[in-house]
Amino acid sequence: MxxxxxxxxxxxxxxxxxxxxxxxxxxxxxxxxxxxxxxxxxxxxxxxxxxVDVGRIAELRGVRRDGDHLAIGAMTTHHDVIHDPQVRAHVGLLAAATATVADPSVRHLGTLGGSLAHADPAGDLPAVCLALDAELVAIGPQGRRIIPAREFFTDYLQTSLRPDELLTEIRVPVLDGWGFHYEKFNRVSQAWAVVGVAALVRRTDGRIAEARVGLVNMGPTPKRAHLTETALAGADAASEAVARAAALAAEGTRPSNDLSGSVEYREHLARVLTRRAVLAAAGMA
CATH class of the missing domain: 3.30.43.10 (Uridine Diphospho-n-acetylenolpyruvylglucosamine Reductase, domain 2)
Structure with a gap:
């Protein structure tokens, strides 16, 4: 049309x-x-x-280190995020998940900021940024505003950006020493995720000291599996303990019921994929 x-x-x-x-x-x-x-x-x-085409604004592109964060321009393409050495070294989950987005042509044209501002719950990157505890920087007539990722996504295809604000930068904490893995299930290659899971794990003495789990397409906005995260804290990084925690992944979610899968099917996928992603992030896959 x-x-x-x-x-x-x-x-x-x-x-x-x-x-x-x-x-x-x-x-x-x-x-x-x-x-x-x-x-x-x-x-x-x-x-x-x-x-309003912002493609010519050079200051919206690129990756720089800013203290204990990486600052990624909103117009940085998926391709550049994947191949940036700082992202790969310090925020590997973002690079790994971005590499699964659509196909090469989309990754060369699509941008990190555009994906987040679009706020599709089936998109890979909103849940990843939620798991990373990222911050989104917006500039409007009233000045600069920093929005935590947990407050940015408000409803289906809706964000807390004001109509006169421009998303300019994504600030991601450096997470050196954390294991990570992104796991998703889609019906065909390059399609939207039926369900996806972004997992981050920090281990100490063979146990999981801390874990973060972001869920893709399990509601009108990206979700954190907080009950699973709590159950994993201090747990042995063995498959049995992880399986018990992963069984809680779908609690509190509101997945859709559509042609790609029923509510029950998505809840099952969330549990299975969370177990896989956490074990891989913990180095136990």
Whole structure:
């Protein structure tokens, strides 16, 4: 289909983009890589009066070390995230999960910030950033605002970004010494995850000192499996202990019931994939 008519702006700086969004009110959409927005426009599921293309804003790209965080520009492509040496060395879970996103063409065009702002619960990266305790930086007319990932995703395809704010940066804590693994199940290669699990494990003396588990497509927003995380703390990194903790993974979730799977099927997948992901992250796979 052909999108509905819209005006088009291509600012050169963050300040110019923020002014453009503020002037447009709630009738504007930000175009990043376009891998999520353009299909929505073509299907006429969105009708913006103005499309603000931020592709020329160089300051929104790249990875830098900022104290105990990596600061990743919102317009950094999936390809660049995967291959950045700092991401691979200090936030390996993000690189590993990003490598499973769609196909090479999408990974070369799609961006980390665009994926997070789109907030699709079936997307891989929102749950990964939730597990990483990432922070998202937004700039608007009132200045700079830091939003914890746990507060960023508010509902299906909705975030706490204000209409006049631009997502500029993702700040991810450096997690040296943590094991990690991303496990997902999809019906065909390159399709959205039916369920996905992002696991981080810190071990001490053969036991799990701390674990984080992010769930993909188990509700209208990405989820943390808090009961599983609590059960894993201090547990022996053996398959029996992990299996007992993984059995709690679906508690408190609200998965959808659709053609890809029933609620019960997704809950089963969450338990199975959590066990696999935690064991792999703990080095016990």
């Amino acid at each position: 052909i999108p509905a008519a819209f005006d088009y702006a291509r600012p050169e700086t963050v300040d110019e983009a923020v002014r453009t969004l503020a002037d447009a009110g709630e009738e504007a959409k930000v175009l990043a890589g376009g891998q999520s927005l353009l299909p929505i426009l073509r299907l006429r599921l969105a009708f913006p009066d103005l499309l």
